[in-house]
Amino acid sequence: MKVALIAHDRKKDLMIQLCTAYKAILEEHELFATGTTGTRIMEATGLEVHRFKSGPLGGDQQIGAMISENEMDVVIFLRDPLAAMPHEPDVTALIRLSDVYEIPLATNIGTAEVLLRGLDAGFVDWREFYNAEGSIDFG
Numbered sequence: 001m002k003v004a005l006i007a008h009d010r011k012k013d014l015m016i017q018l019c020t021a022y023k024a025i026l027e028e029h030e031l032f033a034t035g036t037t038g039t040r041i042m043e044a045t046g047l048e049v050h051r052f053k054s055g056p057l058g059g060d061q062q063i064g065a066m067i068s069e070n071e072m073d074v075v076i077f078l079r080d081p082l083a084a085m086p087h088e089p090d091v092t093a094l095i096r097l098s099d100v101y102e103i104p105l106a107t108n109i110g111t112a113e114v115l116l117r118g119l120d121a122g123f124v125d126w127r128e129f130y131n132a133e134g135s136i137d138f139g
Protein backbone atom coordinates (compact mmCIF):
# COMPACT_ATOMS: atom_id res chain seq x y z
CA MET A 1 0.00 0.00 0.00
CA LYS A 2 1.06 3.57 -0.55
CA VAL A 3 1.11 5.58 2.67
CA ALA A 4 1.50 9.37 2.89
CA LEU A 5 3.11 10.79 6.03
CA ILE A 6 2.81 14.52 6.65
CA ALA A 7 3.33 16.52 9.84
CA HIS A 8 3.26 20.20 10.61
CA ASP A 9 6.26 21.53 12.51
CA ARG A 10 4.89 21.18 16.04
CA LYS A 11 3.75 17.64 15.22
CA LYS A 12 6.96 16.38 13.67
CA ASP A 13 8.36 14.91 16.90
CA LEU A 14 5.08 13.05 17.31
CA MET A 15 5.37 11.75 13.75
CA ILE A 16 8.89 10.49 14.49
CA GLN A 17 7.59 8.71 17.59
CA LEU A 18 4.77 7.18 15.55
CA CYS A 19 7.10 6.01 12.79
CA THR A 20 9.57 4.60 15.31
CA ALA A 21 6.88 2.70 17.17
CA TYR A 22 5.28 1.36 13.98
CA LYS A 23 8.42 0.91 11.89
CA ALA A 24 7.78 -2.82 11.50
CA ILE A 25 4.41 -2.08 9.90
CA LEU A 26 5.52 0.93 7.87
CA GLU A 27 8.48 -0.82 6.28
CA GLU A 28 6.06 -3.26 4.63
CA HIS A 29 4.61 -0.38 2.61
CA GLU A 30 5.61 2.30 0.13
CA LEU A 31 6.08 5.55 2.01
CA PHE A 32 5.66 9.10 0.73
CA ALA A 33 6.04 12.38 2.61
CA THR A 34 6.28 16.12 2.28
CA GLY A 35 9.89 17.33 2.21
CA THR A 36 10.85 18.13 5.78
CA THR A 37 8.69 15.44 7.31
CA GLY A 38 10.27 12.86 4.99
CA THR A 39 13.80 13.93 5.85
CA ARG A 40 13.09 13.79 9.56
CA ILE A 41 11.53 10.32 9.29
CA MET A 42 14.39 8.92 7.23
CA GLU A 43 17.04 10.34 9.54
CA ALA A 44 15.32 9.14 12.70
CA THR A 45 14.12 5.71 11.60
CA GLY A 46 16.07 4.66 8.52
CA LEU A 47 12.79 4.03 6.71
CA GLU A 48 12.85 4.61 2.98
CA VAL A 49 10.57 7.51 2.10
CA HIS A 50 9.83 9.13 -1.24
CA ARG A 51 10.01 12.85 -0.52
CA PHE A 52 7.93 15.47 -2.26
CA LYS A 53 8.41 19.22 -1.96
CA SER A 54 7.97 20.83 1.42
CA GLY A 55 4.32 21.44 2.29
CA PRO A 56 4.33 25.23 1.87
CA LEU A 57 6.11 24.82 -1.47
CA GLY A 58 3.56 22.46 -2.98
CA GLY A 59 4.13 19.11 -1.28
CA ASP A 60 0.55 18.83 -0.06
CA GLN A 61 -0.65 19.43 -3.61
CA GLN A 62 1.69 16.75 -4.98
CA ILE A 63 0.23 14.21 -2.56
CA GLY A 64 -3.25 15.47 -3.43
CA ALA A 65 -2.47 14.83 -7.09
CA MET A 66 -1.57 11.23 -6.27
CA ILE A 67 -4.88 10.82 -4.44
CA SER A 68 -6.79 12.13 -7.44
CA GLU A 69 -4.98 9.61 -9.65
CA ASN A 70 -5.93 6.71 -7.33
CA GLU A 71 -2.26 6.40 -6.38
CA MET A 72 -2.47 6.82 -2.59
CA ASP A 73 -4.05 4.35 -0.18
CA VAL A 74 -3.59 5.85 3.29
CA VAL A 75 -2.90 9.39 4.51
CA ILE A 76 -1.53 10.24 7.95
CA PHE A 77 -1.52 14.00 8.26
CA LEU A 78 -0.61 15.20 11.75
CA ARG A 79 -1.76 18.75 11.26
CA ASP A 80 -1.42 21.56 13.76
CA PRO A 81 -4.86 22.88 14.64
CA LEU A 82 -3.40 25.72 16.75
CA ALA A 83 -1.24 27.48 14.17
CA ALA A 84 -2.10 29.53 11.10
CA MET A 85 -0.44 28.20 7.94
CA PRO A 86 0.47 30.27 4.88
CA HIS A 87 -0.59 27.27 2.78
CA GLU A 88 -3.87 26.62 4.60
CA PRO A 89 -5.75 26.25 1.26
CA ASP A 90 -3.39 23.38 0.32
CA VAL A 91 -3.94 21.69 3.68
CA THR A 92 -7.70 21.97 3.27
CA ALA A 93 -7.47 20.72 -0.31
CA LEU A 94 -5.54 17.60 0.69
CA ILE A 95 -8.03 16.72 3.39
CA ARG A 96 -10.90 17.43 1.01
CA LEU A 97 -9.44 15.20 -1.71
CA SER A 98 -9.00 12.36 0.81
CA ASP A 99 -12.72 12.62 1.47
CA VAL A 100 -13.63 12.95 -2.20
CA TYR A 101 -11.81 9.69 -2.98
CA GLU A 102 -12.68 7.94 0.31
CA ILE A 103 -9.02 7.54 1.28
CA PRO A 104 -8.45 6.51 4.92
CA LEU A 105 -7.13 9.67 6.59
CA ALA A 106 -5.82 10.25 10.12
CA THR A 107 -5.26 13.82 11.27
CA ASN A 108 -4.12 13.08 14.81
CA ILE A 109 -1.98 10.50 16.57
CA GLY A 110 -4.95 8.73 18.17
CA THR A 111 -6.51 7.89 14.82
CA ALA A 112 -3.12 7.33 13.19
CA GLU A 113 -2.39 4.42 15.52
CA VAL A 114 -5.75 2.83 14.83
CA LEU A 115 -5.23 3.30 11.09
CA LEU A 116 -1.75 1.74 11.08
CA ARG A 117 -2.94 -1.23 13.10
CA GLY A 118 -5.90 -1.54 10.74
CA LEU A 119 -3.57 -1.37 7.76
CA ASP A 120 -1.52 -4.20 9.25
CA ALA A 121 -4.65 -6.23 9.96
CA GLY A 122 -5.85 -5.92 6.38
CA PHE A 123 -8.65 -3.40 6.94
CA VAL A 124 -7.41 -1.32 4.01
CA ASP A 125 -7.13 -4.27 1.61
CA TRP A 126 -10.27 -3.08 -0.17
CA ARG A 127 -8.00 -0.46 -1.75
CA GLU A 128 -6.40 -3.20 -3.82
CA PHE A 129 -9.77 -3.84 -5.43
CA TYR A 130 -10.17 -0.14 -6.18
CA ASN A 131 -6.62 -0.02 -7.54
CA ALA A 132 -7.33 -2.96 -9.80
CA GLU A 133 -10.53 -1.32 -11.05
CA GLY A 134 -8.56 1.73 -12.09
CA SER A 135 -11.42 4.17 -12.17
CA ILE A 136 -14.27 4.44 -9.73
CA ASP A 137 -17.22 6.79 -10.17
CA PHE A 138 -17.14 8.99 -7.09
CA GLY A 139 -19.66 11.45 -8.50
Ligand SMILES: O=C(CO)COP(=O)(O)O
Binding pocket: 006, 007, 008, 009, 033, 034, 035, 036, 037, 038, 053, 054, 055, 056, 059, 060, 087, 091
Ligand atom coordinates in the same frame (compact mmCIF):
# COMPACT_ATOMS: atom_id res chain seq x y z
O1 LIG B 1 3.47 21.83 5.70
C1 LIG B 1 3.32 20.66 5.66
C2 LIG B 1 2.01 20.08 5.38
O2 LIG B 1 1.01 21.02 5.16
C3 LIG B 1 4.45 19.74 5.89
O3 LIG B 1 5.54 20.08 5.08
P1 LIG B 1 7.00 19.66 5.51
O4 LIG B 1 6.99 18.20 5.76
O5 LIG B 1 7.88 20.02 4.36
O6 LIG B 1 7.32 20.45 6.75
